Amino acid sequence: GNSVTQMEGPVTLSEEAFLTINCTYTATGYPSLFWYVQYPGEGLQLLLKATKADDKGSNKGFEATYRKETTSFHLEKGSVQVSDSAVYFCALYIRGYQKVTFGIGTKLQVIP
Amino acid sequence: NAGVTQTPKFQVLKTGQSMTLQCAQDMNHNSMYWYRQDPGMGLRLIYYSASEGTTDKGEVPNGYNVSRLNKREFSLRLESAAPSQTSVYFCASSEAQGYTNTEAFFGQGTRLTVV
Numbered sequence: 001g002n003s004v005t006q007m008e009g010p011v012t013l014s015e016e017a018f019l020t021i022n023c024t025y026t027a028t029g030y031p032s033l034f035w036y037v038q039y040p041g042e043g044l045q046l047l048l049k050a051t052k053a054d055d056k057g058s059n060k061g062f063e064a065t066y067r068k069e070t071t072s073f074h075l076e077k078g079s080v081q082v083s084d085s086a087v088y089f090c091a092l093y094i095r096g097y098q099k100v101t102f103g104i105g106t107k108l109q110v111i112p
Numbered sequence: 113n114a115g116v117t118q119t120p121k122f123q124v125l126k127t128g129q130s131m132t133l134q135c136a137q138d139m140n141h142n143s144m145y146w147y148r149q150d151p152g153m154g155l156r157l158i159y160y161s162a163s164e165g166t167t168d169k170g171e172v173p174n175g176y177n178v179s180r181l182n183k184r185e186f187s188l189r190l191e192s193a194a195p196s197q198t199s200v201y202f203c204a205s206s207e208a209q210g211y212t213n214t215e216a217f218f219g220q221g222t223r224l225t226v227v
Contacts, residue, residue: 044155103154
């Protein structure tokens with residue numbers, strides 16, 4: 001079946017530190033990959049996406065590259081801010097399955 | 113710019129009571145979903161509707177029913193609430209099947225407590 005694996009966290013970083021949140025996937029077919037972010041008390045919102053191998057998604061200083069050879073889509077940011085504190089979900093969508101599969105979410109805490 | 117609207121935002125039920133969570137989207141999306149979010153479990157799909165008039169079970173459908181009332185609205189019903197259904201419920205919608213880069217748009221969530 002299709003699945004997404006990411007660490008639950010929490011990941012605690014100081015402001016301006018480098019962030020990596022790992023995401024690997026298992027999929028039958030060729031998925032589109034997403035990172036969603038959930039701020040406290042809110043629903044999920046799309047952060048970035050990539051639809052084919054070697055694509056790089058980017059938004060708000062965050063980046064992730066679709067690596068087919070390692071079935072990975074790791075999220076990175078060069079310098080985190082307190083306002084980046086949130087839960088980050090990796091997800092995949094495969095054409096024909098009609099639904100998005102989510103990882104368990106990684107909580108990020110950024111301290112001043 | 114309403115997007116996906118869920119009601120209510122908070123609800124407390126007694127065991128055995130019933131209730132319906134409402135969801136509406138104004139983006140003309142074909143597909144709609146209900147998820148529950150629990151600590152350590154991530155988001156789990158309860159039911160989804162790929163198009164108006166169709167519904168299908170997700171990973172955790174037991175104890176729930178859904179109705180796709182029209183293209184805009186997709187409701188989730190708990191017929192006899194149990195403490196195990198205490199959770200945060202999210203409704204989402206997305207573009208039609210066949211789009212390889214579809215993304216889901218989420219509502220703000222309903223925090224349900226069953227005592």
